[in-house]
Amino acid sequence: MKLFKKNMQLVLVFFLVFALNDNVCYASAVEEKLLSNILKDYNRKARPVQKETDVVDILMDIALPQLMKVDEKEEVITTNVWVRQYWNDPRFSWNKTEYEEISQIIINQRKLGYRTLFY
Numbered sequence: 001m002k003l004f005k006k007n008m009q010l011v012l013v014f015f016l017v018f019a020l021n022d023n024v025c026y027a028s029a030v031e032e033k034l035l036s037n038i039l040k041d042y043n044r045k046a047r048p049v050q051k052e053t054d055v056v057d058i059l060m061d062i063a064l065p066q067l068m069k070v071d072e073k074e075e076v077i078t079t080n081v082w083v084r085q086y087w088n089d090p091r092f093s094w095n096k097t098e099y100e101e102i103s104q105i106i107i108n109q110r111k112l113g114y115r116t117l118f119y
């Protein structure tokens, strides 16, 4: 994607992690420091942009992790469906040389206070 190629020195993270539980252990002090620095001024109500005129591209997909029941007679299929949404949040960027080359972290969606945008 075009957005990923911008600014090779900085790393953008933009994850929505749906099923991760809260008891995540961060592997190192530097990762803790990184997390605390990027969340320090984070405001979940602000749009994830650097300039006011920037547009937020949201990619959506649907995953079908589980087929629960097929009722041939009634012609009904019961499934579990995940609606996943992806976007870049430039506020979650850092210079990886300052954080022992960490280029990616996973943040629990609940920690960020995101809700699902649409269905």
Ligand SMILES: *[C@@H]1O[C@H](CO)[C@@H](O)[C@H](O)[C@H]1NC(C)=O
Pocket: 009, 010, 095, 096, 097, 098
């Ligand atoms: C990243 O940090 C290193 C070390 O502080 C610095 O030399 C480099 O210029 C920084 N890169 C960017 C893109 O800010």
